[in-house]
Amino acid sequence: MQVGLPATAPVPGASGVMPAPGASVAPPAPLLRIRGLRKAFGATEVLKGIDLEVAERELVFIIGPSGSGKSTLLRCCNRLEEPSAGEVWFEGRNILATGTDLNAMRRRIGMVFQSFNLYPHLNARDNVALALVHVLKQPRDQAHALALEALRKVGLGDRGEALPGELSGGQQQRVAIARALALEPAIVLFDEPTSALDPELVGSVLAVLRELRSAGMTMMVVSHEMGFARSAADTVVFMDGGRIVEQGPPARIFGADAQPRVREFVAAIEHR
Amino acid sequence: MSGLIETFFNLAVMRQYLPLVVQGMGVTVLLALVVVASGLALGFVLALLRSLRIRALALPIVLFADVLRAVPPLVILIIIYFALPTVGVRFSGFVSAWLGLSLVLAAFAEEIFWAGILSVPRGQWEAARATGLNTAQTMRRVVLPQAVRLTVAPLTNRAIVITKNTALASVLAVGEILYQAQAGYSFSYNPSPLTLGALAYLVLFIPLIWFGRWVEGRFAWKR
Numbered sequence: 339m340q341v342g343l344p345a346t347a348p349v350p351g352a353s354g355v356m357p358a359p360g361a362s363v364a365p366p367a368p369l370l371r372i373r374g375l376r377k378a379f380g381a382t383e384v385l386k387g388i389d390l391e392v393a394e395r396e397l398v399f400i401i402g403p404s405g406s407g408k409s410t411l412l413r414c415c416n417r418l419e420e421p422s423a424g425e426v427w428f429e430g431r432n433i434l435a436t437g438t439d440l441n442a443m444r445r446r447i448g449m450v451f452q453s454f455n456l457y458p459h460l461n462a463r464d465n466v467a468l469a470l471v472h473v474l475k476q477p478r479d480q481a482h483a484l485a486l487e488a489l490r491k492v493g494l495g496d497r498g499e500a501l502p503g504e505l506s507g508g509q510q511q512r513v514a515i516a517r518a519l520a521l522e523p524a525i526v527l528f529d530e531p532t533s534a535l536d537p538e539l540v541g542s543v544l545a546v547l548r549e550l551r552s553a554g555m556t557m558m559v560v561s562h563e564m565g566f567a568r569s570a571a572d573t574v575v576f577m578d579g580g581r582i583v584e585q586g587p588p589a590r591i592f593g594a595d596a597q598p599r600v601r602e603f604v605a606a607i608e609h610r
Numbered sequence: 611m612s613g614l615i616e617t618f619f620n621l622a623v624m625r626q627y628l629p630l631v632v633q634g635m636g637v638t639v640l641l642a643l644v645v646v647a648s649g650l651a652l653g654f655v656l657a658l659l660r661s662l663r664i665r666a667l668a669l670p671i672v673l674f675a676d677v678l679r680a681v682p683p684l685v686i687l688i689i690i691y692f693a694l695p696t697v698g699v700r701f702s703g704f705v706s707a708w709l710g711l712s713l714v715l716a717a718f719a720e721e722i723f724w725a726g727i728l729s730v731p732r733g734q735w736e737a738a739r740a741t742g743l744n745t746a747q748t749m750r751r752v753v754l755p756q757a758v759r760l761t762v763a764p765l766t767n768r769a770i771v772i773t774k775n776t777a778l779a780s781v782l783a784v785g786e787i788l789y790q791a792q793a794g795y796s797f798s799y800n801p802s803p804l805t806l807g808a809l810a811y812l813v814l815f816i817p818l819i820w821f822g823r824w825v826e827g828r829f830a831w832k833r
Contacts, residue, residue: 416740418736418739418740440739441739441742441743441744442742444739444740444741444742445741445742447740448740448741449736449737449740451733451736451737453733455731455733455734455736455737456737457734457737457738457752457756458756459755459756459759468738468741468743468751468752469738469741469742469743472743472747472751473741473742473743473747514737517737517741518740518741521741521742
């Protein structure tokens, strides 16, 4: 199951403003296209009209102060949160449309959470294999083999029998990444994947992200790891107050020409 | 001292009524088993239905659980055995006790299962749903295994309480331990059969309580 191929997404009212990340070839059709996305919790509007495109193989990095709507934006992309308005186009469909097969969509959109959310009653292998068995309906043996293969890719091939409680935070998060990857998603959403980790464990998770990037995985990452954003992101998006304030390649967002609000935020984070 | 022995530990009387009390133990065990089985099953089903979060379903379930936990079990047994026949619904003493105690246990069990389901963090639901598992699969594969584990200890205690309440069935002329012991008492004019009954409860329930303690340790959360 490969993602490749010129995505034939019939994009409505295509404006095509979004430049392809660091490429001189023709920009590929976006894999994910968010248009006019709004989300309100009661009277509080958390997302106030987001337009964003993610190209295939692109790593989009989302930064911004807490409460700016970054996580909500991610969670609207697989409908863990139900958006109030807007469109999210993915693989040729507006996944916000009524009648969308949520479970079919979700196995194509991986998600990794800040707090790992591993199933504590299942060992690492079964954490990864669960959806293979019950969503993809693979035979148990095959699912187990694929799960161990996915664990190997995140450097945990020998920890398949370990319960989550027996693993370090960094290892748990890598199991969670393997769990998302095993379904061969077209895109993976990372919601602050290193925020709950002790500083010395952050590196192991970022290393996995880096490998994924070189393997061509499409990713949306919400994180405060500015160093990683500088070196690995194709596009950095700065959000504040439920809006995208600025987006562009890291050189621009982290450069002297960025908007003052962006520069202030980056400086504050980097001089913590 | 010899008066005490004569009155409460009268071996001759005890020997005479032992078979009756043993017979009562059989009835107690049978009643306890069917009550625990159907009470836990009903409580589990009610908690699952409540977890669908459909108001029209959840409201009556909550009402049922609240009422049956508020009213003393004896009152419920009396209603089923003595009041229902006036509207043409007639059950034997054993069936009345089974029904009544099952409903009481179901009310408590529903609350315990429900609390267990609620105690599983939201992130577990989200992780499972994010991999494409549907609601039922998430419930069965991710939430229930964790919830049930948390409920084993309180459920065991509840089951012990309700099994002891089988003694209430004596009011409905069900031939369980207490009923037989009281019968022995009134036939012999000597309370030693009641002592025998107390011993019978000890023999049955001490192992059950020990089992409960073992279960508690066995299912303690290993993280």
